[in-house]
Each structure stands twice: as structure tokens, then as C-alpha cells.
Amino acid sequence: MVVSVDTLLSSLLEQTPNQDRAVTLSGNNQLYFHYGPLGALAEWQYQQTVALGTDRLTLSVRPSLHWLQAMRSRLPEITLIFGILLAYLLHMVLYIYRRLAHQHRLANQANASLRAEIKERKRLQQEVEWIASHDELTQLPNRRELLRWMDAYPDPLPLAVLICDLDHFKSVNDHFGHLEGDRYLKVIAQYCRLPVEHAGGMFARYGGEEFVACLPHCDRKTAAEIAEVLRLAAIDSGLVLPDDEPVTLSIGVSVTNTLPLQRNRILQAADDSLYRAKQEGRNRVVLTEQAESTPQGQAEAPLQAQLEDDPGNGSR
Incomplete structure (x- = not known):
């Protein structure tokens, strides 16, 4: 099962202003996702490592300078908001990943069960066809x-x-x-x-x-x-x-x-x-x-x- 991280994060952030902060997901010297302004960002950021399968990516949030200046008097609250936002995003990513992994396991089990049922039906069909064309006592064709x-x-x-x-x-x-x-x-x-x-x-x-x-x-x-x-x-x-x-x-x-x-x-x-x-x-x-x-x-x-x-x- 495949999920687009870009689509996933975009749907999570589409209700928030995109000029107040920049959210990025990167790893292996590659940027996978960016949401928000590209320039005039603060020098500091909140970041958290996210494990997706065998890959370890970094989820980071950087506020814009304009937004920091407008909210200078509320910096403690801003810090808390950014922390909560980061924790929420991390929780949603991990939850969706585990949910998809569980659904993938269920799908594999269902496919294995279906293959076994098809194999058994094929065996039974061959047995019925053999019985219809052979004498059960002597095993000869009838x-x-x-x-x-x-x-x-x-x-x-x-x-x-x-x-x-x-x-x-x-x-x-x-x-x-x-x-x-x-x-x-x-x-x-x-x-x-x-x-x-x-x-x-x-x-x-x-x-x-x-x-x-x-x-x-x-x-x-x-x-x-x-x-x-x-x-x-x-x-x-x-x-x-x-x-x-x-x-x-x-x-x-x-x-x-x-x-x-x-x-x-x-x-x-x-x-x-x-x-x-x-x-x-x-x-x-x-x-x-x-x-x-x-x-x-x-x-x-x-x-x-x-x-x-x-x-x-x-x-x-």
C-alpha cells in the first residue's frame, strides 16, 4: 500500500495560514515536503525525527520573521503552540503509518486466504472432473x-x-x-x-x-x-x-x-x-x-x- 506524504501533510495543514510558518520534511540530504513561505524565516526551528519504515526523516517547523515580530509579546505561547503543532503532526504521521501497515497486513492475510481457497476449489474441480470421467473401482476411464x-x-x-x-x-x-x-x-x-x-x-x-x-x-x-x-x-x-x-x-x-x-x-x-x-x-x-x-x-x-x-x- 502506498501513501503520498506530500498529500498527507498538505491535507493536515490546509486549514492553517501558510505565511506564518514553514513546515518541511527532509532526509538523506533531500527535501520531500515544504509548506509555507520560502524566505524571511527565523534562524531557529522545532524539529523531530520520524521513522517511516527503514527511512528516518526530519520533520521541522520554522516561524516567519514577520509573524514573530507581530507576536513578539507572546513568544512563550508561540513556543508552546509550535511544540503542540509539531507533536500533533508527529502523532498523525505515526498513526497513519501504523494504520496503513495494519491494513497492509490484513490485505496480505486476505490475499493468502483467497489464494488458498482458489487452490482448494481448483483441486476439488479437478477431482470432480476425474470422478465424472473415470470408474472409481478400477481407476479406469469410464x-x-x-x-x-x-x-x-x-x-x-x-x-x-x-x-x-x-x-x-x-x-x-x-x-x-x-x-x-x-x-x-x-x-x-x-x-x-x-x-x-x-x-x-x-x-x-x-x-x-x-x-x-x-x-x-x-x-x-x-x-x-x-x-x-x-x-x-x-x-x-x-x-x-x-x-x-x-x-x-x-x-x-x-x-x-x-x-x-x-x-x-x-x-x-x-x-x-x-x-x-x-x-x-x-x-x-x-x-x-x-x-x-x-x-x-x-x-x-x-x-x-x-x-x-x-x-x-x-x-x-
């Missing part, structure tokens, strides 16, 4: 974030979409309980997200026990290889079904090279491939091309990649 990412990705072709579903997951919840089922989902998410993200894609939780991998610039061969990596990762996770068989994934894969991108058709094609993987024994990868890549009604037959069958029948 379906909304996946669709937004697909729409915002520039020039993704060829684009591969993999829908992964845990086989017989209902038996896990029924036999071990939902808390253990939640742990299975978190472990699968941890094992499968790294290969997808390493390939430049996004691995998201689509709902329930389903996960979706979206891989831009990924052809059919690469998509099949990554899908196989995910299938084996589920087996290597150490998770087992109630019959002590390892947990497995069924994966449906669709690849498109056509613009404009129709995400619903891509996801539907991948889901159809997943359904075929379930029908044909689970624990396998089934690929199919997007419907828009071939003439209507002539969709290409699915290409299967089966390394291990999942024994038994059960829920999806």
Missing part, C-alpha cells in the same frame, strides 16, 4: 470418457475396438461375494490396461464385467495380437473361478477403415464378435470387420483365434 476420447481423436484410422468380458463372472460373485468380485475387476484392469496404453490406446471399463480397448492406427493383425496378450494376461493374473480354473476373457474385435466414424456400429460389431466368442466356448478372440467396410448384407465371416477352451457352461 464409458463416457471412452466415447468422448473416440470422438475427439484426430484421424484414428484404422481403428480397432476390443470388447473384453470376464467368463463366468457371476459365479465369482455368487461363490466368493461381491467384494471379492470387485477385487477381481481391479486386478484384471491392472493387468490389461498396460498393453493397451503402451500401444497408444485407451482401456476403459464399459460396465459390469466388460472392458473396452480402443486402439487408433491399429490394423487387424495388430489388434488380434493385442487381444491375445489381454487374454493371456487374464490367465496369468492368478485369479481363479470357484472350480479352481483360471479366470479367462472372451474378446470380440472390430476394425474399421471408414469415415465418418460411426462408433455405435463399431461397438455393435465388436459386441457381436464377443457374442460369437461366448457361443463358441469362451476364452478366445473373435475378429470381424465393421459392417460399413463391406457391402450391406455381405459382412465378412468372423476370423477366430483360439488357443485354449474354457471348460464348462455358465453365464456370460
Whole structure:
């Protein structure tokens, strides 16, 4: 906070005659303020040292010779008046300085509090935005974030979409309980997200026990290889079904090279491939091309990649 000493003292002295006395404020061989006549002043003066911050200034009052001659018979009173005036000016300067220093401290405290509040609001906003775009259980992006990412990705072709579903997951919840089922989902998410993200894609939780991998610039061969990596990762996770068989994934894969991108058709094609993987024994990868890549009604037959069958029948 900045205050003009010139304005301050001028406002204090503006009600007094300016020809009777000269008031000056000086320091460091520099004159900062002068009020009153410039010449015909008495040889003596009242003065007082004033500390303003780190500066030490001198406040002085010198009467004019004309005024002294007119008031010669009242010199004792003049001396007292000048002393009182000097004390009053000194008191006002120090009071205003301390008042401004106090207001400055209050302003600094208010600014610090405001900065802390802005920082906390920003943190909360980021947390809300993260919660809105991620699955709290697995820490993966959710379906909304996946669709937004697909729409915002520039020039993704060829684009591969993999829908992964845990086989017989209902038996896990029924036999071990939902808390253990939640742990299975978190472990699968941890094992499968790294290969997808390493390939430049996004691995998201689509709902329930389903996960979706979206891989831009990924052809059919690469998509099949990554899908196989995910299938084996589920087996290597150490998770087992109630019959002590390892947990497995069924994966449906669709690849498109056509613009404009129709995400619903891509996801539907991948889901159809997943359904075929379930029908044909689970624990396998089934690929199919997007419907828009071939003439209507002539969709290409699915290409299967089966390394291990999942024994038994059960829920999806």
C-alpha cells in the first residue's frame, strides 16, 4: 500500500495560514515536503525525527520573521503552540503509518486466504472432473470418457475396438461375494490396461464385467495380437473361478477403415464378435470387420483365434 506524504501533510495543514510558518520534511540530504513561505524565516526551528519504515526523516517547523515580530509579546505561547503543532503532526504521521501497515497486513492475510481457497476449489474441480470421467473401482476411464476420447481423436484410422468380458463372472460373485468380485475387476484392469496404453490406446471399463480397448492406427493383425496378450494376461493374473480354473476373457474385435466414424456400429460389431466368442466356448478372440467396410448384407465371416477352451457352461 502506498501513501503520498506530500498529500498527507498538505491535507493536515490546509486549514492553517501558510505565511506564518514553514513546515518541511527532509532526509538523506533531500527535501520531500515544504509548506509555507520560502524566505524571511527565523534562524531557529522545532524539529523531530520520524521513522517511516527503514527511512528516518526530519520533520521541522520554522516561524516567519514577520509573524514573530507581530507576536513578539507572546513568544512563550508561540513556543508552546509550535511544540503542540509539531507533536500533533508527529502523532498523525505515526498513526497513519501504523494504520496503513495494519491494513497492509490484513490485505496480505486476505490475499493468502483467497489464494488458498482458489487452490482448494481448483483441486476439488479437478477431482470432480476425474470422478465424472473415470470408474472409481478400477481407476479406469469410464464409458463416457471412452466415447468422448473416440470422438475427439484426430484421424484414428484404422481403428480397432476390443470388447473384453470376464467368463463366468457371476459365479465369482455368487461363490466368493461381491467384494471379492470387485477385487477381481481391479486386478484384471491392472493387468490389461498396460498393453493397451503402451500401444497408444485407451482401456476403459464399459460396465459390469466388460472392458473396452480402443486402439487408433491399429490394423487387424495388430489388434488380434493385442487381444491375445489381454487374454493371456487374464490367465496369468492368478485369479481363479470357484472350480479352481483360471479366470479367462472372451474378446470380440472390430476394425474399421471408414469415415465418418460411426462408433455405435463399431461397438455393435465388436459386441457381436464377443457374442460369437461366448457361443463358441469362451476364452478366445473373435475378429470381424465393421459392417460399413463391406457391402450391406455381405459382412465378412468372423476370423477366430483360439488357443485354449474354457471348460464348462455358465453365464456370460
